[in-house]
Amino acid sequence: MRQQAWLKWTSILLAAAIAAGSPAGFAAAAQSKLPMEGATETRVANALAMEELAPSVAPLGAEVDLPSAAAESADAGISEPQPRSLKSETRTDGQYSMAELNSLSYEELTDLLVSIEWRKIPELFKYNDDTRLFYTDENRVQAIVDRLQESGSRFTPEDEQGILTLVEVLRSGYYLGYYNKELSQLNEPAYREKMLPAIKAIMENPAFAWGTDVQNKVIGATGRMISNSTVDPDIVNRLTGLVRSFVDRVDALSDDYEASSAFHEVLKGVGYVLMWRMDEPDREAAFKGTIDAYMDQLFRMAQHGPTSEDKLWLTNNAIYYAGSLGRYYSEPQQANRVLTDVMQTVPALGELYFVAADQIAQHYAGMDAYGRPVDIDVLKQRGKEQYLPQRTEFDDGKFVFQTGSQLSEEQLQRLYWAAKEVQAQFHRVIGSDQPLEQGNPDDVLTVVIYNNPDEYRMNKYLYGYSTDNGGIYIEPDGTFFTYDRTIDQSIYSLEELFRHEFTHYLQGRYEVPGMWGQGPLYKTGLMQWFDEGGAEFFAGATRTEGIQPRKSVVGNLRNDGPGERFSVADTVNSQYGAWKFYDYSFALYNYLYHQDFMTLDRIHHAIRFNDANAYEGQLAAMSGEAHTNDSYQHSIEEQVARYDSLTVPLVSDDYLLTLEPKPVGDIYSEIAAVAGLQDSSTHERESRFFRSFELRGTYIGGTAEGKEQDWHTMNSLTDGFLQALSEQPWNGYKTVTGYFTNYRVDHEGRFVYDVVFHGKLPADGDAGKNPDDNGVQLPDGGTGNEGNEGAEDGGHDGGQPNADHEPNDSWEQAVPLDGTGAPVSGKLSDTDRVDVYRFDAAKAEQWNIELETEQAQSVAWVVHHESDLNNYAAYPTQVEGTSVAGSVDAVPGTYYVYVYTVGNGEQSYRLVVQPGTGQVQEPDLPPFEETEPNDTPETANGPVPAGRPVIGTLNGCDKQDVFIIDVDQPAELQIELERQLGSGVNWLLYREGDTARPLLYPSEMEGNRMSGGFAAEAGRYHLYVYKYTDEDIHYTLQVQH
16 A cells, blocks of 8 residues: 555655756656656646745746746645546636637637736636636647647747747647547647647747847747657757857856746757657657757856856756757767766765766666766765764654764754753644554655755755755655754755644644545645644644744735735635645644634545545535635735734743753652642653653643633643743753644543643752653553452452563463453553453353543454454454454353554554354344455445344455345435444545545544435445555444335
8 A cells, every 4th residue: 555655655756856857857757757847837736835035036047956936836746536626717817718718709808818818817827617728629738739830920029929939838738638538639749749830930020139138038838839749850059049059158148047947948849759759769760860969068057057056057958958869969978978977077975976877877777988887875875964964863862963073962952952942832633643544655754955945955866856956755754854954055944944843743643634645635635734834834833832823934924915915715726836735734724723613624634535525515615604714815914914912932041051950769659749640651752852742631621611622721721730830840841742642531521621731850869760660541540550469359359460460472371360240451562462361161152342432532442253363253353442342152162352552652452352242143133244355346245135234344464345235116325334443444435447536435423423415316336445544344234225
């Protein structure tokens, strides 16, 4: 599952790199044979990156992947299917919908297009019914091509004659044609070749030369048009003079943003076609040996192009295309000689060096022009040693920094403590601190920090990830990348950026199931605001003062007048490619947190349970409520009005102080006393510069007043606990953060939370001396430490223990139970994950097993008969709160009860095993048990009888079960799934042979039950039950019709 997700993720990432013309991206894509250049989107398609706002208006000249105009347009992302807005596009002043364009005659349409900017058509590069209708009309498309040819022959240095808009409208069609089969005719070679006369008309115009901004923009548009259509040898040779002119005047033209970006677009357009669209041998042969003059200019630029930091990207691209297109030269080894010369003359392990080395590795079998090996993996390792020599570990190696030599110990410690502040507030808000999936790469978080922005650009060569951002989190690697910066280099400090990216790590680990960009939630196309808004919001986390709006973000909102601001609908439909959506996504998250917390909680719940329908429903409801939008706008006004008094939350110097000596046991006792905790337990961790602790306990509050009010009460109480600790004499309490999770109401109607504190320990503390010997109170009032002494209520009477005896990790070591129902207390941990007990059944009768745990779904059990230790005889069928219970219809013999942990850390439990009251009765409707294999329609179980319970499991690598449901005549079909073990499960119903559209999915969620129904026609259906988390799932199905 994780491997498949990674492969798909890589494909999307590489497609985006190709679209941006990235040398590293092209090199990697060459191995995967990815063939599409879409509308240019420079943001990596499947990584969570914090976009940088440069402190000046200078272009991203130091980046190889120069953004094009299309990158600034509406969503032109790579993932599919194309997202649809919750609300249809509506016309505002000066904007035109595709529906309006469809209503125009061809002449009216082309007259309009040449008179407006392409940004006035917000649905370009978006697939919907109107864009499909627009581009399926071949005569309409031809009319636009003809008008482009006409404008191409008429444009002047001062008037582009609408070429820029015509090109983007055509590019949108070719892009949508690649990704949507309904428009696939646009992607056929013959259709792309319809562009050649128009491209040639532009190039034959005397104004097609470097000069004014208009001329340079037309050149850039022509390069982009070539990328999305095609090119022939004649066009490439005509471009030779243009490229030669730029290389001759590179010192002057490289200072011109429009000229530089246009040069890049030309190289990228030709390169893309020659690399990825040579689908016929004869077509490729037409270029070989016929474009040497063009290649010679690339060689010149590669060897003699600019090397200053702000212009290096131009030379990078020339080196890249010199290598990638070298096979078209009449003597292909000439390109290898050029690349070898570059490696010998530029600084070793620098950008130009790596681009040249990568091209030799990709296209010349890793041998330079002199027959010497070029091992790119060895060079990458040497590069990492040079640019990232420092490794610093925190939290027993679970939190790792790999940094440049200029990063100080103080900086790393500040970032560590910033993470703890963010994490505490994050867990408070989502209400959980349990990872959604075990065994993922993010079990260890790695943070890679370069010395400065210039060295950060090496990341694309050392790790293969984009650097056109301030930072980027790669979930499949459990790693994020960023760089140290000065105030002149970025408006965001390193700590701000770190907080943002660390939130992305928390989102992926604790809130959003599966890998980023995958699954039903991301298919909605509506997760961008949540991902980035949440990261911007939690970056303002503090230790004791909640989550504060950052001045740097509100400052951006301040620049927009009331009429320019995003609505709720605008915000939740936002896509990558525009700066503003980060700020407005923060504003919406901030509004929900402060003024509509239950809606935010429902959004979190829908996301954590991977319920795309519920998630879309929440967003649709918000978008459609005028009151919500008005309140959202008012909250923005309030933040803007407070701008002068706002700050950017950063960690205090208190974290860096040397702590005064204090017994560790006293620290734990005082925290538990101040917070009024019961059942406290602790865990200590080692870091490079200090030791830290985590103290967990249970807080029982007053009478419950509802989830929202109880949350606000607990939030204030937790801040109060921290403030009270800070007022104690010991200075270490000012490093303590706190959060609370697992809301519940006890039998007396009081609200209950699990509360967690984290902080720094003194250097000379007495590690391990925890209060009450670190005992954790169990459901029966014990602490789990009484096992060796016995208990007051019977102890070892009759040989029955009241606590598990280690070792008891296998059936040979099983602890005997006498069948009287006396409770057994036990404790599992990361190093002791299984306890085994046994009981003897003297006759055929039902035995009941009940397991009570400290945390819901933290421990489970299965029962085996001695005759079959490989297949279990029973498992829990009743899950209620912290209790998991069930029964086994026993036959004479010995049974083994395996109690095992499904969580992390210490897990305490109480086990009760006893016989039932009567003989086993044959049920009226025996359960229908699923049998493997049943992962496909061909191997599906069934037909499932109506009214009979279906017992199923999804254990280990078993990801889905498929069942047949036959409906003899039209009837109301009802399906209910009850989770018995695990939570990450869902079901979908399809008509046989049609898996494109589900007919039914859960529409009602109540406790562990997920149900839905609809009026079914007669026929055969396939029911898919699947899991989306890495955990064992046990379930029961009921089908009625």
